Amino acid sequence: MCGIVRQLSRGLAGLLVGHLAAGSLAAQDAEGPSHSLQQVISVALDNNRDLQEAQLGLLSANEQVREAWGSLFPTIDANVGYQRNLAIQEVFLPAIIFDPNAPPDMLIPVRFGADNNWSAWLYVTQPIFDAAAFIGVGTADRFQDLQREVVRGQAQEVASRVRRTYYQALLAHEEVRVTEESVSRTEETLRETEGLYRVGLASSYDVLRLEVRLANLRPNLRRARNAALAAERDLSVEMGLDEVSPVRVAGRLHDMNLAAADANEGENRELLRLVGFRNALDASFESLYELAQRMRSDLRQAQLNYELQDARVKHERTSMYPRLEAFFNYGIIAQEDGPPNPFGENSNQRTTSAVLGVSLEIPVFSGFQRSARVQQRKLERNQARVQLELLEQQTANQIRTALDALGEARERAEAQAGAVDEARRGYEIVTAQYLAGVSSQLEVTEGEVLLRETEFNYAQAVYDYLIAQSDLDDAVGLVPLVDVPGSVEPVTTISE
Secondary structure, X not given: OHHHHHHHHHHHHHHHHHHHHHHHHHHHHHOOOOEOHHHHHHHHHHHOHHHHHHXXXXXXXXXXXXXXXXXXXXXXXXXXXXXXXXXOOEEXXXXXXXXXXXXXXXXXXXXXXXXEXXXXXXXXXXXXXXXXXXXXXXXXXHHHHHHHHHHHXXXXXXXXXXXXXXXHHHHHHHHHHHHHHHHHHHHHHHHHHHHHHHOOOOOHHHHHHHHHHHHHHHHXXXXXXXXXXXXXXXXXXXXXXXXXXXXXXXXXXXXXXXXXXXXXXXXXXXXXXXXXXXXXXXXXXXXXXXHXXXXXXXXHHHHHHHHHHHHHHHHHHHHHOOEEEEEEEEEEEEEEOOOOOOOOOOHHHEEXXXXXXXXXXXXXXXXXXXXXXXXXXXXXXXXXXXXXXXXXXXXXXXXXXXXXXHHHHHHHHHHHHHHHHHHHHHHHHXXXXXXXXXXXXXXXXXXXXXXXXXXXXXXXXHHHHHHHHHHHHHHHOOOOOOOOOOOOOOOOOOOO
């Protein structure tokens, strides 16, 4: 008889656990539609203000490139002017100039000009040799590349931040699920214990113990639910939504199988597939570091910044070089008296001027200002080199740290998966024994607490694995939905 009771009790406990888990998930789905990680990241990339600012900076850099190229083309200017002389200036000249018979000391006023003066000029200048213009084009190109990488780096930062917030919301829901199951298990055990107490098979202390435990669990459940809502609101902020409201997440950490990713279904499969670098634990550190040299955004920015500073050194040196340019000027000038009549009607009142030539400008001495500016640019280039070397060391360290964390989380998750099965089986056994009268209520409580802790520890291990994968993707510069392998051209660092 006792054996039959044990089997029935074990089956009842197993069905109860499954029913409570299914009910918890059904309640979660009923609260609103869930959003996949890919959807959330896509919305965040569209709405992020910092990313929009970086994109505007890239557009400005594109215009600077156009401006730099424009310095190599001819400059054409036109000028048209009109002047009305209200009182024409007169100059006194010796009268003998006009009349040989006039006294030598006699002066007569002579008017220079007319009532109306008209002029139209065309100026054309073409640089022939201007080292600053040629180097400036290269400098602008470097700046454009840097701004393009800034946009990519900002997109990576947004995607990674959203990704981690999404995982935090999943973990918060795991705590809600585990606490809900603990409350349900305790309520069910309390009802069974009250039944046993009424027939004299349990003490009042057993009932009191469960009531106290239930009173402690319910506030914890409220706290866990509030934490989950807060994580979902944080996710809406990261997405850049106009209204801050909870964003439902899709996926269940406790159901995720890290040992066989293809064995997962639905949201869990999508979560494991949405990574930048797959099978990272099978890759060597050298291959990951080589990938980071090509793909990691902040490292590329440091490399491009060094190239930009090197180009600025060269540009500053051009201030010591001569400049040669050709010019052509053509103008029409007209004067007339009386009322204004543009350029007059008489060709005798108009004249033209045309000039063609070259101009050579040679810097000689500027009080050592040029050499001082060159030295400043060199020091800035050296600073960029130091920053690049430091970032390379940090990159290597972050890759190793992420690899270690990824491997540790994977091993811990595999170990916890077995522990969950054992803890669940142990809880079913002790529950059946308690119903059969061969175990105490304290043992049931201890079994339930152990099962709860084991389940949450597995979810925590999966969460740590996903976070470590995100850290590794950041370390090598391969962020999902932002990058694909080989999508970025390598940067070649300039060396002296």
